[in-house]
Amino acid sequence: MKILKVGDTQRAACDQCKAFMPVTFKLRTVPFSDGVGTVKNVLVGVCEHCDSVVVLPHQSTPLVKKQMDAQRKALESRVPAHMVDILNLASVEISGGTEFVPVLIKFYIHSLSNNEISSRDIPRYLDSELAKGRSQKRISIKGRLVAEEIDRLKDITSIRSTTDIIKAVVLKINDDVLVKKKIGMIKQLKNIVAATA
Numbered sequence: 094m095k096i097l098k099v100g101d102t103q104r105a106a107c108d109q110c111k112a113f114m115p116v117t118f119k120l121r122t123v124p125f126s127d128g129v130g131t132v133k134n135v136l137v138g139v140c141e142h143c144d145s146v147v148v149l150p151h152q153s154t155p156l157v158k159k160q161m162d163a164q165r166k167a168l169e170s171r172v173p174a175h176m177v178d179i180l181n182l183a184s185v186e187i188s189g190g191t192e193f194v195p196v197l198i199k200f201y202i203h204s205l206s207n208n209e210i211s212s213r214d215i216p217r218y219l220d221s222e223l224a225k226g227r228s229q230k231r232i233s234i235k236g237r238l239v240a241e242e243i244d245r246l247k248d249i250t251s252i253r254s255t256t257d258i259i260k261a262v263v264l265k266i267n268d269d270v271l272v273k274k275k276i277g278m279i280k281q282l283k284n285i286v287a288a289t290a
């Protein structure tokens with residue numbers, strides 16, 4: 094296998110130009126073929142005429158796979174069993190069923206990380222009685238942006254562990270939906286249920 098370097102050139106078929114065109118290898122950020130997500134700084138062959146990416150060299154495929162896996166991998170945290178019960182109860186409260194749990198937790202992570210919901214109380218939840226208990230169940234969250242949003246939430250709250258972030262988010266959901274039954278929040282969540290059902 095010939096290893097290519099940035100700046101190397103060859104000729105390759107360009108779909109846009111419908112011809113064999115001179116191609117230069119460059120580092121580019123390119124979208125996944127399914128359009129969901131991007132691969133950053135990957136060596137690809139770019140058509141000199143129309144600037145479209147026409148070659149993905151073999152040497153770049155491990156990097157593409159690594160970045161795809163990182164963006165798709167589910168985030169898993171072990172939590173006390175009652176936290177899963179809280180999520181199920183809150184989901185039933187809003188949608189009548191438990192199938193809304195993944196959307197509910199992602200909505201909160203997203204909104205807290207963007208300051209659309211205040212994260213001021215988040216660290217306090219970790220001192221509460223409900224934060225205690227052996228971690229015997231697993232919460233799994235899938236999504237391309239979730240890891241990034243959790244990192245942002247860690248910065249905002251100065252909580253370092255991902256599991257603690259998840260626990261605090263669950264207890265925030267408990268407080269909003271089950272304890273205080275915040276009308277505005279429940280209405281907003283019901284709208285999302287209606288939109289995603």
Ligand SMILES: [Zn+2]
Binds near residue numbers: 114141143144145
């Ligand atoms: Zn072209």
